[in-house]
Amino acid sequence: MIETRITRALGIRHPVFQGGMAWAGTARLAAAVSEAGGLGIIGAGAMPPDLLRREIQKVRSLTPKPFGVNLYYLSPFFSGVLEVILEERVPVVTTGAGNPGKEIERFKKAGTRVFPVVSSVALAKRLERIGVDGLIAEGMEAGGHIGEIGTIALVPEVAEAVAIPVLAAGGIADGRGLAAALSLGAEGVQLGTRFLCSRECEAHENYKEAVLKARDRSTVVTGTSTGHPVRVIENRLAKKFLELERGGAGKDELEKLGEDSLRKAVCEGDTDWGSLMAGQSSGLIREIKSCQEIIESIVAEAENILRKLPENIV
Numbered sequence: 001m002i003e004t005r006i007t008r009a010l011g012i013r014h015p016v017f018q019g020g021m022a023w024a025g026t027a028r029l030a031a032a033v034s035e036a037g038g039l040g041i042i043g044a045g046a047m048p049p050d051l052l053r054r055e056i057q058k059v060r061s062l063t064p065k066p067f068g069v070n071l072y073y074l075s076p077f078f079s080g081v082l083e084v085i086l087e088e089r090v091p092v093v094t095t096g097a098g099n100p101g102k103e104i105e106r107f108k109k110a111g112t113r114v115f116p117v118v119s120s121v122a123l124a125k126r127l128e129r130i131g132v133d134g135l136i137a138e139g140m141e142a143g144g145h146i147g148e149i150g151t152i153a154l155v156p157e158v159a160e161a162v163a164i165p166v167l168a169a170g171g172i173a174d175g176r177g178l179a180a181a182l183s184l185g186a187e188g189v190q191l192g193t194r195f196l197c198s199r200e201c202e203a204h205e206n207y208k209e210a211v212l213k214a215r216d217r218s219t220v221v222t223g224t225s226t227g228h229p230v231r232v233i234e235n236r237l238a239k240k241f242l243e244l245e246r247g248g249a250g251k252d253e254l255e256k257l258g259e260d261s262l263r264k265a266v267c268e269g270d271t272d273w274g275s276l277m278a279g280q281s282s283g284l285i286r287e288i289k290s291c292q293e294i295i296e297s298i299v300a301e302a303e304n305i306l307r308k309l310p311e312n313i314v
């Protein structure tokens with residue numbers, strides 16, 4: 001057992017969050033992760049509010065354990081999604097691509113714990129001051145929207161700068177990553193790509209196969225020219241995107257190319273023209289496992305490493 005302030009505060013068995021992946025983070029996946037003792041998270045992405053409400057109710061029908069919703073700040077349904085999260089009194093909210101400064105008081109009144117994702121020390125400090133419950137320090141090894149600092153430097157810098165608990169994310173897929181995160185001062189980890197390749201994840205089999213096939217250099221970062229970097233597995237869409245960016249294409253043209261591409265990949269299995277968001281940990285993921293196997297093997301491996309660590313030093 002690895003107990004930290006995170007497991008105690010949230011009443012979960014293992015300090016492992018599932019990343020809130022748009023389209024792939026469905027109620028079925030979130031419930032499976034929570035049932036296995038982690039914190040399952042519904043990826044609200046660009047979900048309409050009524051669908052999110054049904055997904056929340058579905059998680060509750062599948063498990064009595066705590067779960068979360070990832071609130072994506074660029075959603076066209078942002079305000080409706082926020083109201084549903086508050087009305088449903090969701091236990092935990094994580095955030096993506098924005099900061100919850102304006103909403104924090106309403107979350108507190110609803111009894112919702114807030115764990116924003118941060119990719120810098122400055123934002124981490126600002127959010128601690130406004131009263132968030134913890135932070136997810138996400139390095140640029142992560143999939144999807146990313147910042148610019150690597151996990152191994154970002155996590156200790158954030159952990160040192162704040163007193164609230166910090167989880168590490170980005171490039172972590174196994175017990176070695178969890179042990180490393182704890183060594184860096186984190187009190188848990190968030191895994192996206194690893195849970196994408198779980199039996200319970202409803203992403204298309206083609207997407208999962210693409211992650212299993214991926215190696216260390218299989219992902220690229222698109223969108224640096226527009227200030228919205230996104231890590232994806234390289235495919236025809238990513239190559240086209242990078243080619244347009246190198247040619248100085250404008251934001252509108254790039255946005256048009258990317259439109260609907262994540263849904264095409266996750267729901268239709270379009271591995272050529274879909275956006276295969278995935279982290280650099282793809283190279284570590286070799287097989288589909290159940291959420292329970294993923295969590296139990298990560299915790300057991302980390303415990304083993306931490307127990308044996310002194311033997312590495314001669």
Ligand code: TUI
Nearest residue numbers: 022045072096097098099117119143144145146147262
């Ligand atoms: O959110 C993510 N990664 C994501 S969200 C997503 S959903 C999507 N759907 C369709 C098309 C495109 C994307 C895919 N990947 N990671 C968390 C994260 N948040 N990383 C960085 C940030 C972030 C960025 C800017 C947090 C705060 C911020 O600015 C806040 C401020 O006000 O300074």
